[in-house]
Amino acid sequence: MKVAPLPDDEAQRLAALRGYGVLDSEPEADFDELTRFASELCGTPIALVSLVDAGRQWFKSRVGLDAAETPRDVAFCAHAILQRGVFEVEDASADPRFADNPLVAAAPSIRFYAGAPLVNADGFPLGTLCVIDRVPRSLDALQRHGLEVLGRQVIAQLELRRKLADLARARDQALAGVRAKDVFLATMGHELRTPLGGILGLSELLLEGPAGGQDGVADDLRAIQRAGSHLLEVVEDILGLAQLELDQPRLRPRRFDLDELLADVEATVRPLLRGRAVALNVGRSPTPVEADPTRVRQIVYNLVANAIRFTERGSVDVTVAREGDTLAVRVRDTGVGIPREKLALLFRDFSQVHGDHEAELRGTGLGLAISRRYARLMGGDIVAESEPGRGSTFTLTLPLAPAT
Template sequence: MQAPFPPDESTRLNALHQYEILDTAPESDFDDLTRLAAHICGTPIALVSLVDENRQWFKSKVGLDVCETPRDAAFCAHTILQPDLLIIPDTLADERFAANPLVTSAPHIRFYAGMPLTNPQGFALGSLCVIDHSPRQLRPDQIEALRILARQVITQMELRRNLAALQRTALARQQAEAKLAASQAQLQAMLEHMPGFVALNDLEGQIQLVSPGWRQLFAQGQPEPAGRHLSEFFAPERVARLLAEDQAITQAGKAMTFEEKIVCADGLHTYLKVKFPLQTSAGEIYGVGLIALDITERQQIEAALRESEARFRIMADSAPVMVWMTDPQACCSFVNQPWLDFTGRSLEQELGHNWVEGIHPDDKQFLLSTFLSAFDTRLPFETEYRLRRADGKYCWILERGVPRFTPDGSFAGYIGSCLDITNRKQDEAKLQALTCQLQQQNDQLEEASRLKSEFLTNMSHELRTPLTSVLGFSKVLLEQFFGPLTPKQQEYISLIRSSGEHLLSLINDLLDLAKIEAGKLDLNLEAVELAQVCKSAIRMVALRAQAKQQQLVLKLPLACEWVVVDPQRVTQMLLNYLSNAVKFTPEGGSITLSTRIATAAELADQNQPAAQSGVQWGGGKDSSSCERVLTAADYLVLSVQDTGIGIPAEKQYLLFESFQQVDGGSNRQHEGTGLGLALTRRLAEMHGGTVSFTSAAGQGSTFSVWLPLAAPFA
């Protein structure tokens, strides 16, 4: 059966908590009483139990391992309802406890005797109890001993609480004394380091107390002022003036402020004096207190600040731009004369938030949003808006603002400038119109280029069909399937075939160029042997080189064995270089095809095609061209070097441009269309690489293709 709560339970619990004993560590004073109770009563278990809201907690225990049990099963919850000892000889025979879990299971209580622990205020806080595992009775002397021991438990609790209270009192006193000492030390430090001094006088001018700062008024060697009269330190007329001030204060009964210049040991100083009456607790005035602050430096700073502000206004009014300033609340606090001249308004009309009256209605909301957002973030800002001029016309203004901060880092507002950019805006409008016009022209040019590419593609296909027939028939005739030919016939038919092949090569170049410009030429990348590609290109020009008694060399060893490229297009690039070398190298000259591995840094130092036609090549890197090259760590460089006629510096800009030839004109000595180098450049760029060359008139040329070894091409 669960014990009911006492009628004064909340008050009882409050009394228990005042002892601050719950959940504290074991203490020998209580453990001795518990052991004594178990010994006197001859029981295996004895407890000092305290009953709080939900449990009984054991301050001391003998024969039991647990520290607490739930209140609804606690025997002591019944004990605190009793005025005296509660004895249960046999728990199984008592219907209140027969089914109690502390009886039916560990610790198997069969006998219980508990004495309430009642404090001096009459509240039962818990019990001193003894427990046995067998039914039994207590003798009268054991019962009396339990009563005495219970009173001793309460006595120990009272002593414990009183000792804690004394310790708190002692600690509070120590803290108060330490606080007083710290306060006195702070006061003394303040008096010693304040920029002035403090003094207390009686009504007759007798000095009662002064701070160390008093001594700065005099040269060294002056006597201790306390207990002496003012007349021992000051001239009679000054003493009279000081006493008159004191009299005025005592008559008014309130503090007064004075400013006085005093000649000190180190020169003239200005002091701000605050004098106040000294009163007893009854309100009787018995003297005058003085706090004197040296404001010499402050006055100097204020004078310097006034001078600085005057200089700032002169500079701001002389500036060629409008200048403004705000306070931390985003209110305008200053505009310079150019602003006032521009708007035709007075300074008073512009201060605060009145300056927004001149903003164009369509720009006002945007400007205020930008302005206030900058105040929230404390960041610089720049914006453009229209401001009404004195003649009523709205002009475009470029405004910049930056936050201002005081020396201690506090936000002080913004300062900014405004510049009339109306002319610039008009120029921008003209430029935009011109840009639109140029864009339209560019679109037209692109369309014309597209139509040109489409025309070239169609024409190339139309020309290749009959040309293929011409080449086929000429081949059949040369093979003399239809009878023998005379030498003259063979010569003419050979000319027909070579001219046709030349024309077919031209058509193929035109077709490739058109496909590239239209974005319809795809690379077929594959891993190929570099030697196979190089030897194939050499074989294609070998007969022409032999005809001119030229030495054609493939330089070994090659830079690498395998490379990922479009073999047909790489062969085409090499063939263009080799064909030009054979064409422009005199009889008996030499032509060398070589390979090497180079870095991106080396590429940056090469002559590369200029971004636009008509730009003469120079030594070193062309940045616009380098931007078109895929960045790679290493490059395979295929170079064709000849001992030919070379290219004059003034004509090198024509290289790699479509339909351009160095020896162009009606009297040119070498045939060609001017497409070979242009195609080579385009094909190299499609591989993610580029081209380069070196040449000098009469000294030969070297043309190179740069192909990245890593080939992530689309």
């Protein structure tokens, strides 16, 4: 018996084979169909997809054979991978290379063998698609060509299998990254919100106490409060954008009236009016809407807080009106206004439409972009109208609740 020599590039060939992650995998129908077809095409009782490993040949697919693998030193396929084209042995018992091979002398009593090398795109022969018979014979030209074609299909299936595995790994890595990012954002949000909330609460208490009556101290406390509020808004905006970018957030729409929500927003923004000659007027409406109240509150707060921030004197008016099948919440102010050419920039991420002289009023440039995204996810929208020096109007539309 002649043992097949190792290919010159054996180390690279084995690395290529193992790169497919297919050795010792479970049977797969796509490979089994090709093996059955090879058996039928060539009229042989045995057909195999054989992959030649370091010390064995392992069968990814087999027809007519119980063994899952055999030693490499007795493998016909170890000879077949040393050449291109179909390797054919018409009568192994009469061939000095194989006559005393245990696979010939005993079960499965191989006489005829034909194997098409499975050569990948890099030129490495991974194994063979082979057919085996227990009687001497040969293939005709059509059968030889068919065996080569089926061998190329086996390689195509191996490549497809590897691409799918690579995609699955990439997906898992991406999901792991998203989960890690979610954990980081949640932790960061908690770690930042908690101390900022404490700072704002303490400064509010001090302003309401004896220290609030001392001009210098009161000014410092208000500066602390403004800085803390600004930083909290930045944190909320960054976390809000991250949530939208990571995945579409889970909204919880339900039927509710805006009255309580508007009253809550009014109470929340009242501290922003300190030191400003601005009247805040908030209307009410018993008309029910169908939306996520948490997101609606976030949007309305953002619109009203922005209006106050950019209005030094005059008023900020919040009105609610039914318009067709929507409810429109309008926030009008008498503030600095926005140039017409900059209106289109309002809802872009990180966009700033005010000049450097208003730098102390500027936020992250995310609040309106996030608000519009949430509004549209809920079936509504936000539009803006403005005139420099005369103020702005932002309109949030929300779908009305269906009649009960």
